[in-house]
Amino acid sequence: MYGNEVLLSLTDQDALWAGIPRDSLIKERKKLVVDKLTQMKAEHSIWRMAKRILYFLLVIVGQFFLFRLTNWLFHKLKVRILRLRDTALKPFSIQGYELLNTQRQVNLLIFLAGIGRYIVMGLQLLITVPLIFIIFPQTEGLAYQLLGYIWNPIRTILVSVVEYIPKLFTIIVIWYAVKYLVRLILYLAREVEVGRLKINGFYPDWAMPTFHIIRFLLYAFMIAMIYPYLPGSNSGVFQGISVFVGLIVSLGSSTVIGNIIAGLVITYMRPFKLGDRIKLNDTTGDIIEKTPLVTRIRTPKNEVVTVPNSFVMSSHTVNYSSSAREYGLIIHTEVTIGYDVPWRQVHQMLIEAALNTPGVVDDPRPFVLETSLSDWYPVYQLNAYIREAEKMGQIYSDLHQNIQDRFNREGVEIMSPHYMAMRDGNESTVPKDDLSKRI
Incomplete structure (x- = not known):
């Protein structure tokens, strides 16, 4: 009792459960209550x-x-x-x-x-x-609760870090293994590119593109191996993000993937190399850049044309440089001269004009074809071999200048005569030299 308030009541049943007499149990419990009240009084003292x-x-x-x-x-x-x-x-x-x-x-x-x-x-x-x-006793429990809020996340993080250390070492080993394997392949690719290492049927210009493909595959394989060891890789959120990213890539990259595949095919087909003079549909120029997605061409007018690789694959390409390197590129131009000028003289003047043109080789020798015999003039086609396709425009210009100079020295007009006259039958357009031979 405390005043008129009953603090605790004990029965014989309680004593039986405790295994001691009821008086002893009462004294024991009384002592506990008194001690607690004394402690509480002391704690709440002024x-x-x-x-x-x-x-x-x-x-x-x-x-x-x-x-x-x-x-x-x-x-x-x-x-x-x-x-x-x-x-x-x-x-x-x-x-x-x-x-x-x-x-x-x-x-x-x-x-x-x-x-x-x-x-x-x-x-x-x-x-x-x-x-x-x-x-303060009133907030002591709140203090331990607050400390739990602070310490429990820190302890969880520390335990997770310690448990993740073996997986981290596995990731490091995989990373360094792939890294040094890529370096080895890069070294071999550079040796092939400069010609110190030769592989039958494998061209030097294939070396670096092949290295890039192998490097991509190795890194993709590395990511696939590392993925299970990443923190949270088994969580639904992580897997959902992976599926979402894969869906975005698959829906938005069809054109990109098509260009990349076309770029790979172009690389191994070798229709042209950097620096080659080519004609792609209506575009003529030099190859200045080849990437997995596009090919860039600089025209003779210094215009840079960017062409997707898929378009290059679906178009016809003329490579002037490869023809010039292997067996000489033939350039040609046509002139029309009247029938009054002997064709042998025209052939000789055209060939001499070609041989005097810088960039035209004398072996194989230039030649002339007569492509048609029109009503008023024959058409002469001059064909000459060159080895420098990138200078084709300048060689054409020099050739035309030399043709004019050569014909002017001989007094032969480069023109296409058209006749409107009433013939009396006495004159002939056959060259006089040929008439004298007939007589």
Whole structure:
């Protein structure tokens, strides 16, 4: 009893369960109640409450000075960083591009220091707030609960990190194995490209494209091997993201994949090489770039034409350079001369004009074909061999100039005569030399 309030009642049944007489059980339980009440009275005494308030104030003041100390240290660090701008810091450049000048580096360091300051202050609060709750009995349970909120995630993360270490080592081993295998293949590809390593039926210009294909396959294989060891790879969210990314790629990359496949086919078909002069449909120019997606051509007018590889595959291509390298490229031009000029003389003048043209080779020798005999003139086609397809435009220009000069020296007009006359039957258009031979 406490006053008129019954605190605890005991029966013979309780004593029987405890295995002792009821009087002994009553004394034992009374002692427990008295001790607890005495403890509670002491905890809620004015002196104990004053001590708690004092502890509370000490914690608050201590945290205040900790904040001041943190801000002071940050200010000192900021001043030290500003001094580095004119002493130790240098601009950071990548391939000539200034990525970070000294001022940007200073701003970045100050920003990182500010983040560090807030992290330190947050950690201080994580310790101070539970400490304040522990001071008062009414909030002591809340303090342990708050500490659990803080410690349980940290403990879970630490345990997960420790348990993940074997998988991490497996990923590192796979990564380095693939990395050095790629380096070995790159070394072999470069040896084939420069001609030091020869493989029958394998052209040197296939070396680097083949290396890129093998490297892609090796990295894809590496990702497939590493995937099961990634954190959360078995979770539904991770798998859903993988399916979504795969769907986006499959729906949006049909044209890209078509161009890549066409680029691979073009590489191994070898219809042209970098620097070749080609004609692709109505576009004539030099190949300046071949990528997995497009081929770029520079025309003689210095225009850069970008052509998708799938279009190259579906179009007909004329390679002037390969013909010039192997057996000589034939350039041709036509002139029409009247019947009054002997054809043998025309042939001789055209061949001499060709041989005097820079870029035209004398072996094989130029030749002339008479492609048609019209009513008023024959058509002479001059054919000449060249070895430099990229200079074809200039060679054509020089050839036409030499033809004009040669015919002008002989007094032969390059024209297509048309006649409107009433003949009396006495004159003939047959050359006089041929008439004299007949007589």
